[in-house]
Amino acid sequence: MERLLLIRPGAIGDCILSLPALEFLRAKYTEVWTPAPVVPLVRFADRVRSIGSTGLDLLGLPGVAAPGSLLARLREFDSIVSWYGSNRPDFRAYVEALHLPFRFFTALPPNGEPVHAADFFLRQAGVSSAAVPHIEVPAGERRDFAAIHPFSGSPRKNWPMDRFQEVAARLAIPVKWSAGPSEALPGAIRFDDLYDLACWLATARLYIGNDSGITHLAAAVGTPTIAIFGPTDPRVWAPRGENVRIVHGDLPDIGVGQVLSAAQEWI
16 A cells, blocks of 8 residues: 655645645655644645654754654655745755655745646646636535634734734624634634634635635635735745635725725625
8 A cells, every 4th residue: 555645844825825736746654753733734635744843854954863753754655745944955955865755846936937836736736727626515505794804924914913903894794803713802712722713714605714724625615705905926836726815916005995896796
């Protein structure tokens, strides 16, 4: 039986955009190592582990002995496809010297090439077609509320909070606010497990958010999604799906009316 290990580090959104490629590569036995928050989102693999729990980050460090259990585990695989270490020549040289069956993929699309990241990752896997990330959640009835997650991994990607609040006040349906465990927003709904969050987002009639991993999550479960993009190129990093609409521009210049206009389609 072919045994395959897929190692995909990165932010939540990057990992979600990689899902079509990961699923295409699956073998008879497939194990995935990924950041801890992303672990519950990988539903197709035979086993999923957090990269931090494996000791992989110690591999190849000068003066640090690699855990014997890690090396033994890596040798159990017939093939290892890794986005981890692709930009670390020392790591690549180390695993090559050990004759481990690594194949490295570039973790980010090349600068200046406006190919969508999901398509780029799928091309690395050998498929030239449009990729739409999908996360399967239990079928449920959509409820009459809009979910708003007004945060991201970087303040420079955040539309002003007062504009989100104005959108919420002017929407024709109730709003439920979403936030991460450490994000300050009184009364927000919070989930420690991203799959639980995905299941909740799938019940929303509409989702509004910044260029963030949670926005990718909402799109991947099929929720009608409005993604507000500022400095990042949406041609490369926008969430994908039939029910995704992008509002793009200099964030201070994006008006409440633009977002409300995009929302009209679903409310």
